[in-house]
């Protein structure tokens with residue numbers, strides 16, 4: 507590495523480009539056995555290249571651990587800590603990550619479904635970055651019904667994920683943005699044998715039927731159907747019912763909960779899980795904490811955890 511490179515600092519915009527370059531490299535080539543090293547002009551716009559050479563800016567191991575060969579600020583270090591483990595998901599090491607933004611008292615929306623916004627700007631940007639790194643973003647019918655979200659990565663440079671809606675009973679009509687805006691492919695999962703929709707979905711929306719267990723579509727069956735399409739990096743964005751079902755089914759690898767300094771006092775809960783008799787049975791998985799504006803993000807590693 508040249509002295510000029512060594513004296514430079516990686517700024518947040520370039521750190522994000524490095525993270526996207528890691529993602530592209532992993533998607534195209536898988537993770538090289540000898541680790542991944544990235545180089546480029548840290549003060550240039552985009553255009554980092556992934557190489558295995560001695561003049562790298564950053565090296566990354568397969569668990570998301572990293573080493574920078576130039577100066578990085580705490581903010582940039584946080585970007586690498588947060589997003590490299592997500593960027594490294596692959597067919598060999600798929601990832602299912604869920605996120606919820608909740609008030610101090612564990613609510614994700616009011617009773618009427620108002621959730622704009624529980625958490626602050628920094629957390630909203632975080633959601634867009636997760637979308638940009640993932641192959642598919644998954645939401646329940648309740649979220650589409652109340653929020654009419656686009657589920658795109660429009661606030662962060664990167665590609666939009668495939669959008670996946672779990673609409674068991676085919677309750678949703680076809681005029682929501684995820685069905686009509688054409689910003690990314692959309693899939694809808696319903697119960698095999700559910701009744702007719704209030705109106706048909708646009709032709710470009712792919713619908714899939716899955717056998718239920720009780721009233722539920724098994725989350726593992728949704729994940730298996732998406733992996734069969736080559737979608738390995740899955741982001742379950744909400745709402746509370748959907749994330750709780752994935753968590754209870756033991757299929758999440760990571761769970762992120764952003765806690766905002768806000769008390770709602772009533773409303774839709776973040777988590778609804780089967781009761782436990784004692785606190786010893788409550789989950790206390792390994793956890794990292796990140797300050798995110800006024801909010802605190804708890805990032806739980808659920809791999810290898812009993813459920």
Ligand SMILES: NC(=O)c1ccc[n+]([C@@H]2O[C@H](COP(=O)([O-])OP(=O)(O)OC[C@H]3O[C@@H](n4cnc5c(N)ncnc54)[C@H](OP(=O)(O)O)[C@@H]3O)[C@@H](O)[C@H]2O)c1
Pocket residue numbers: 605606607608614615616618619620621624645646647648649650652653672673674675676677721722723724725743744745746747748749751774
């Ligand atoms: N703060 C946040 O992080 C955040 C994130 C997203 C949404 N929200 C807010 O949360 C609210 C919606 O959340 P919610 O918990 O009420 O609903 P939700 O999780 O968005 O949707 C729940 C519905 O999704 C379907 N579903 C999900 N998983 C299923 C499974 N495994 N099997 C069968 N059906 C499944 C069911 O539809 P059927 O009822 O048709 O069977 C279920 O009723 C909205 O107000 C939204 O604004 C907040």
